[in-house]
Amino acid sequence: xxxxxxxxxxxxxxxxxxxxxxxxxxxxxxxxxxxxxxxxxxxxxxxxxxxxxxxxxxxxxxxxxxxxxxxxxxxxxxxxxxxxxxxxxxxxxxxxxxxxxxxxxxxxxxxxxxxxxxxxxxxxxxxxxxxxxxxxxxxxxxxxxxxxxxxxxxxxxxxxxxxx
Numbered sequence: 001x002x003x004x005x006x007x008x009x010x011x012x013x014x015x016x017x018x019x020x021x022x023x024x025x026x027x028x029x030x031x032x033x034x035x036x037x038x039x040x041x042x043x044x045x046x047x048x049x050x051x052x053x054x055x056x057x058x059x060x061x062x063x064x065x066x067x068x069x070x071x072x073x074x075x076x077x078x079x080x081x082x083x084x085x086x087x088x089x090x091x092x093x094x095x096x097x098x099x100x101x102x103x104x105x106x107x108x109x110x111x112x113x114x115x116x117x118x119x120x121x122x123x124x125x126x127x128x129x130x131x132x133x134x135x136x137x138x139x140x141x142x143x144x145x146x147x148x149x150x151x152x153x154x155x156x157x158x159x160x161x162x163x164x
Contacts (some may be wrong), residue, residue: 004100007052008032008045008066010091011083011118019079021048028104032093048076050094051083052114066092066114068130072123083118089100090132091115 006024015025022030022045031042051069066074071075082088116132123129 006095008093012089020045023050066132070128080121082123088118
């Protein structure tokens with residue numbers, strides 16, 4: 001039994017603009033049906049060779065950073081430089097294609113969707129490794145940030161003197 005996995009990548013900047021790629025059908029633009037709160041839209045994804053490490057956890061249940069790997073070329077370097085500097089969001093959808101030979105926008109089975117913030121990148125001669133942190137990891141990356149304020153937690157003590 002053969003199992004084919006395709007991955008769709010969306011990179012969203014602060015202005016809401018999204019670059020969309022897929023890594024399975026070489027040199028083809030493929031549509032993927034994405035549900036936006038009850039409204040399904042077929043969106044084009046261009047081919048870009050990339051790898052995704054997926055999600056892993058430690059024994060305490062903390063999520064570890066996922067990694068995207070791109071070939072080291074001028075196009076990928078330009079996208080990654082901007083994505084790291086502006087802390088873009090990455091959405092990776094891993095699917096099982098219904099027909100590995102021909103793409104289908106709606107008949108594919110989505111296994112999981114991972115959303116994270118692009119935090120760092122490293123280069124070698126052959127590839128670019130991009131770290132993607134989950135948006136739920138607020139302690140490690142301060143995303144999303146919150147401040148302690150009276151409106152959030154109530155009265156805040158201003159001295160160490162406590163009376164009982």
